[in-house]
Amino acid sequence: MKAAVRIVRDAALDYRNTFGVAARAPLLVEVADVTALPEVLSAPELADGIALVLGGGSNLLFAGDPAGPVLALTGERIETLTDDGAHAIVRADAGVPWHGFVMQTLAQGLAGLENLALIPGTVGAAPIQNIGAYGVEVREFIHAVEAFEPATGQLHRLDAAACAFSYRDSVFKHAPDRYIVTAVEFALPRMPALKLDYAGLGDELIAMGIDAPTPQLVAAAVIAIRRRKLPDPAVLGNAGSFFKNPIVPAAQAEALQAQYPAMPVFRGNDTGTRKLSAAWFIDACGWKGQRDGDAGVAASHALVLVNHGHATGRQLLDFARRIADSVQLRFGVAIEPEPRLIGATW
Numbered sequence: 001m002k003a004a005v006r007i008v009r010d011a012a013l014d015y016r017n018t019f020g021v022a023a024r025a026p027l028l029v030e031v032a033d034v035t036a037l038p039e040v041l042s043a044p045e046l047a048d049g050i051a052l053v054l055g056g057g058s059n060l061l062f063a064g065d066p067a068g069p070v071l072a073l074t075g076e077r078i079e080t081l082t083d084d085g086a087h088a089i090v091r092a093d094a095g096v097p098w099h100g101f102v103m104q105t106l107a108q109g110l111a112g113l114e115n116l117a118l119i120p121g122t123v124g125a126a127p128i129q130n131i132g133a134y135g136v137e138v139r140e141f142i143h144a145v146e147a148f149e150p151a152t153g154q155l156h157r158l159d160a161a162a163c164a165f166s167y168r169d170s171v172f173k174h175a176p177d178r179y180i181v182t183a184v185e186f187a188l189p190r191m192p193a194l195k196l197d198y199a200g201l202g203d204e205l206i207a208m209g210i211d212a213p214t215p216q217l218v219a220a221a222v223i224a225i226r227r228r229k230l231p232d233p234a235v236l237g238n239a240g241s242f243f244k245n246p247i248v249p250a251a252q253a254e255a256l257q258a259q260y261p262a263m264p265v266f267r268g269n270d271t272g273t274r275k276l277s278a279a280w281f282i283d284a285c286g287w288k289g290q291r292d293g294d295a296g297v298a299a300s301h302a303l304v305l306v307n308h309g310h311a312t313g314r315q316l317l318d319f320a321r322r323i324a325d326s327v328q329l330r331f332g333v334a335i336e337p338e339p340r341l342i343g344a345t346w
Contacts, residue, residue, distance in 0.1 A: 005040055006030040011070070017057035018120060020237035021313040023342070025051075027069035032095070034075065034182040038153050045069065049150065052342060053180050056097070058120035058239055059129055063313040064343020073124060073182060078104065081185065089143050091185045094124025098131075106216050111192035112141045115201070117219040118226045120233065120240060124181040128172040129338065130165045134222055135198030139165035143187040147172070147179035155182065167269060168244050168338055176340070194218055200225065229301045237307030238298065242320060243278040243335045250274050256331065260284075278335045279303045281327045295319040317344055 011028035014020060029050075031040055040046070051068035054060075075093035078101065082089045088110055092101050098121050102113045115136035125131075126138045127145050142165075145158045156179070164171040172179050192215045196202040204221040205213050213221075231238055245266075253265050253274035266275040282288065282302040289299035294311035296319070298304035305320055324335050337346060 004031065004033040004036050006032075006074075013054075013057070013062065013066075013070070016054060016072075017060060017062055018233035018237060018239050019061055019307050019313065019316065020233070021062050021307060021311065021316065023062035023065050023313065025066050025068075025070040028054075028072065029069060030072045030074050032074045034073065034093075034148060034155070037148050037150075037180070037182075041150050041153075049177070050180075053124075053176075055094070055122040055125040056120055058233070059125055059338065060340040060342055061239065061313050061316060061337070062342045063317045066342055071180065073180070075182075080108075086191065087187060087189050089185055089187050091183055092123040093183050094122060094181050096123040097121075098123055098126060102219065105186070105188055106219055109190055110188035111190065111194075111215040112136075112188045113138075113186070114192075114215040114219040115195060115198075115222055117222045123184050127163060127165075127170055127181060127184055128176075129168055130170050130173075132168070133226075134201050135195045137165070137167075139163070139170075141186050141188055143185040145172075145181060146183040146185070147181050149179055151178070167247060167275075173340075230304060231298050231300065231306060236298070237311075238304050239339045241278075241301075241303040242305040242337055242339065243282070243303055243324070244338050245275050245278050246333050246335050247273050247275050248333060252332075256333075276333065278327075281331055281333060281335065282323055285323070285326045285330055287323050287326070292319055297323070313343070317341065321346075 008028040011025045013023040013025055046069055048068055050071045051066040052070045054070050054072045073094040075095045077093045078096060080088055080090050099118050101123055102117050105113055115134040119131055127142055131138050142160050145163055147156050149156060172181060194213060201221055204225050210217050247268045250272055257263050257265055264277040264280055268274045279302040287297045288302040290297055294308040295315045296306050296308055298306050305316055327333055327335050
């Protein structure tokens, strides 16, 4: 059985972030049972609070060391709370690996998360970033989020509305020090409503010879695309897509598309906005496959910032800023990072 609490002093975080950059924490506290959180966080060594809650380390960049202790929730319990034959509500601890959770729900005949297969990280990180891929955002299937509030010592259960989800955003991201996500409840249907019209997913299924896709086969297609386009962090350090797709007023998008007809344009948050492709802008500025020392952009995908070996977090951040500056200068569009920056601001 996993120990409820494990403490490591002067902890190296190199292998706890998918960029593989060097960083250290004065204290790393691993908690498997969230009922221990009140006692753990009341310890004198944590009197000044937690500097960072660390999941799989796949959505952050250490541009410096954390300013204080780091907390990692390691519980991996999954349970079905209700199942009426048409829908099920499944609860997963924050420490559950995301991809494994997706595949387990599919194996149980539950649909919805297939487009989000092979996204790195943990279940606890999913609502913070409102992760999304291939036309699906996780908020569409979140029933509730359980979160501990250190300031009050209370465990809360926030429904989807209270989470204030938007594109790659949530109440947890806006107030990172207020809540610690401890578990997530998902409402998943047994009758799938497949989304196949995004980013070549339908073409991949055709190439696989599939004319009657199931959620499991859609997941297989997503996995194939991601493995082909995105470098494996175990081989080439990265945090997946580094830049968010910018959302701009519809008039600005129309003016840009008139000038650049090949520029992709997608529906925005409402009728007055449009989502543009950060990858297209970065590629158009000539950054795809480029590098400066060990900091670079993947040759296979313009959105992926990579560490070719020994880049520091600061070097990667400086490289990302040069990319964003070039897009702003040429197209008048601001692009921003998806990952959380530790030790620096954008």
